[in-house]
Amino acid sequence: MNLVEPLLRYAVQQPGKVALSDGEEIRTYSALVQRMKQIAQGLQQNGLTQDKIAILSTNRIEFVEVFLGAIYAGCVPIPLDPKWSMSEVNAIVQQCQPKMIFTETRFVKNLILQDTEIKLLTFSAAEAGSYDDWLHAFMPEAEMDDTNELLFIGFTSGTTGTPKGYMRTHLSWIKSFEATSEAFQLDNMEHIIAPGPLVHSLSLFALMQSLTSGATFHMVQHFNAKEVLELCRQIPDAILFVVPTMIESMMQETIPGQTHIQALISSGGKWSEASKQRSKEVFGVAKIYEYYGSSEASYISYLDVHDEYKANSVGKPFSGVQISIRDEHFREVPTGIVGQLYIRSGMMFIGYHQLPEETSAVFRDGWLILGDYMYMDDDGYLYMAGRSKNMMVTGGLNVFPEEVESVLQQIPEIQEVMVLGVPDAYWGEQVTALVKWNSQQHLSIEEIKNYCRQYLASYKSPKQLITVDEFIYTSSGKLARQAMKDYVKRVMV
Structure with missing residues (x-):
């Protein structure tokens, strides 16, 4: 089974329909499939079968062509993030050992290729040995290789540490x-x-969902709220896959009721209740969904934002997703009790690339352990208590920052907040809130504590506040917790 099979049908059934558009160039389904076969032919004639092909590139049509061509040829594409440091890029190249690397000229300087047999091609027509020169040597005659169950190797965005390669299969995304x-x-x-x-994974998944559905995928080079809103004005029935920070930016740039979008699908970070409520006013009749998932698990649960009666829930499980919430002895806990989340579905990944110990640690008897602590209500809706990797221990008691953040986010004066534990000789860790304020009016720590007492045990309330002008994000739009922790260490020295 090969994920690109539907594209072959669309190239026959709707050859002139636009598959990809970046605002300047387009690829019809016929042209895209021709280019896909041409790239596959080049790979196969170079003797590459089930080999790894790295792509170090920003959003561009050539990225998609190479990704599809590698899959069609039975190879394994590996997207590399241009925003990584030079050491991260080269560590992952060294680990994965791709036979070819497709990149942009400006990123070549970040590559230190110890293996001289790795072929390097750049997306620049003006250079010798460029992608275009290489491609024109081959005819679009390749036969599809569907013997490789591995679809691609992606890398986590590294919110708390070094990116890990997650391996996804064709079948897992087809199910998704x-x-x-x-x-x-x-x-x-x-x-x-x-x-x-x-x-x-969010944007790559949306791209492939679009192409395997016969839709048009509109590429955006870099996120800009005004440009995306203008694109939505031109295409009033669009479906957007976005993260909460993008939605916030878009809501600041548009007039309520003036944006015509079919659906907003949000993931990649917790979306505050206040922002969700505002989104219903701003985007009018658009369908608005939030889903909880991960690169490893794919979809887990989802929530219709127009369904108001389950505030702070991450929704009900998707069809086919089995949920088990367990204590430290791996026993299932009763409804309403917090435990660690285990899931099982046909959408899960198969493991971390060349990390057998890390892979073994997240699987138990076929269940995937996400490191998230949850509870389920009587109606089957899930609620996030927190992530184990973020958990603080203060005075011998466990505190999940996400729980405290969800309370602080309800305070009108707070625009954005992150909670973390700062080392403390007495408490072990002191609950600390980093706050970006909505205006010049700042609340005192006592006012914050008084508010929190209504919703939290006293030991969970912040003991100190640190004002920040801006938060740091990963390139996928998530709050970069480790980078913010490092910032706190510097300012508190």
């Missing part, structure tokens, strides 16, 4: 595409926009 159609009840899937980097 089916879940999209079943859960989100979209009127049609004709135009899709995912304005984040294609090297990250």
